[in-house]
Amino acid sequence: MTKAKLRIENIGGFRKPFSIEFEKGYLYFVEGSNSSGKTSLIKALAGILSVSSSGQFELRSDRGILEAEHLGIKSSEKNPQEGLVNAHAEFGEIKLEIDGNNYTYYVKKDGTPVVTPENGNELFLLTGVLSNDSRVLRQLNNGIDDFSWIVDDLSLAKRYGEYTDMLKTRKEDAERLYIRSKQKKNEVESLKKKLDALKDARSFVEYEMRQMEKQYAEIEELIKEREEKHSEMESKKNSAREIERSISQLYAEFERKKENIAEEEKILKSFQEEYTSIPEIVEMEQALEELITENQEKVTKLQTQRERTQGVLDLYLPALNSMDKMNISQTKCPLCETGSIDSEKLSKKIETLKKEIDNINGRIKQHLMKRDFKKREFREKKERKEWLKEEIGNIKDELKKLRERIRDFPSRISGEEDRLEKKREKIAKLKEKYKELKRKTETVDEEASKALDAKEEERTRINKELGAVETALEETSIQILDKLVPPEKAERILLILLEKLDFAIQNFSKAANEHRRKAARRFNQNISEMIQKLGFEKLVNIRLNDEYRLYIERIGDNGEGKVIQQIKSLSTSEKLTIALILQSALRSTYLSEIPFFLIDGIIQDFDEDRRREVINYLKRLTTEENIIVIATKLNEELPSIRIQEV
């Protein structure tokens, strides 16, 4: 006898640690009222027996998670509190000791595993638990007869199918790449032809260019000579322009100097005329002396005349004074002393004499002034004549020098003009030569240059096309994994891969079908055995047909013949019975190594007679298969949970 020991803490309704022992080969009833913890016990066992070592319920993708959520051993987004762990705890713990092995499942409230058992099997969710939430009964209650998941999901068929799908995906990828390789291979052939044609074209153009360059070298020599002549001509032109400038300067200077001479000559002439117009100094001296003498004589004569008049006046004035003093009107004439003269007449005579003296004095003064003027005039003329004489001499000297200076100008100008003429002759010769070279080279040069440029353009175009073709050739490589492979090789590689994949796909498809058939056969055989063991007389045949749909055959209502029974028309008790048969067969077919079969909340739903049959069946099952069957049973009369060995 082998015992199994379960210990739970903070699981479902069990806040405190709860332990229980089971023995193989026995049927246990877990009885209690609602919320007494019956289902928590079933969940705890289902959880520790089904959770994988990764802590997840990964059975056939999300199917395991879905079943775990249905059975309430994993919280879902819809019901986050409906997990294994007690609502007031953060962690829950399940320990199971079986056949001397200890397993622990320590899980957070949100389902995150902390410690997981090593050999949990998610298949247990579909095979080892029967409740209103288990898949078999859900499907029967919903009237769905497609049970292909039994042969697909639970056998290796689905795995083979999945592998086949993956292989087919890879095959499709390989086929696409293979077609592309073929296309690229054709493209490569066409590109290679194009490449060869372009290379030939480029070689020919380059040959033509070499020939043209040879011709062009000769023309280049002529061009070089032409350019040299042009350069020489320009140099000579510059030189000629220099000479022209020099001649212009000489002419200008010559003219300027001639103008200076003319100016000086003009001054000289005016000076000479002025000089000539002034009498000779000796003559002027003689004339001056004569004038002075004549002037002196006139002055002397006037002085004598003034003295005589003064003498008369000197006689009259005292006489008049005496008359005035004596207050007489007549007196004896003081001049002749013979006659008499009155004071009035005397006064008049005195006035006349005074006027005469003033007149004489004025005339003397005029003569003296004239003399002084003549003397000054003489002096000035003398000085001017002497200055003119000196200046004339100076100008003559200057003129002499100026004439000396311009004497060589005509020859210098003439020399420069000769030089210019020679330059011009040389320039004319160079121009002729240049024109001749230009005529020779211009047309040929332009044509050769154009032709060479055209060839260069052609070569550039060909190179560009070659580059594009080479790039296109590079781009024809097919990437396989991390390597770029030429298309013809890629085609071969992919063909081999496709053959291998085809081989695997065919074998796997075959294997998948084989596993399905085997699973269905085994499952149907187990069902048949269950029916015989249960002794349900009316259900004569329950099996998966060739399409893996549930086929139910029963004795007709009148007790004669067999009729096919539709799921939808089954009674609740019949559905439960069939569910029990299918679930038992599933466990035996797929997971007989796990010695547990859990039934939650089903037993009380059978009618009284059927319940007895079911319990008897389960008792036989525990003994025959040496397993532990645990079934919950509602009993509102019990104050707490009770576990009873049947």
Added chain:
Amino acid sequence: MSEEELLAHLENMVKKRETDSSKINKLIDNALKSIMEEVLHDES
């Protein structure tokens, strides 16, 4: 890797209930690599 060898490897993975598709793809990549080596080596 021959067809039989590839199949044997895949069978082995199925039996081990290997669900990681990347491992299966890696196996096929290895088969592809060996084909590539063979073809490219032959060509060279």
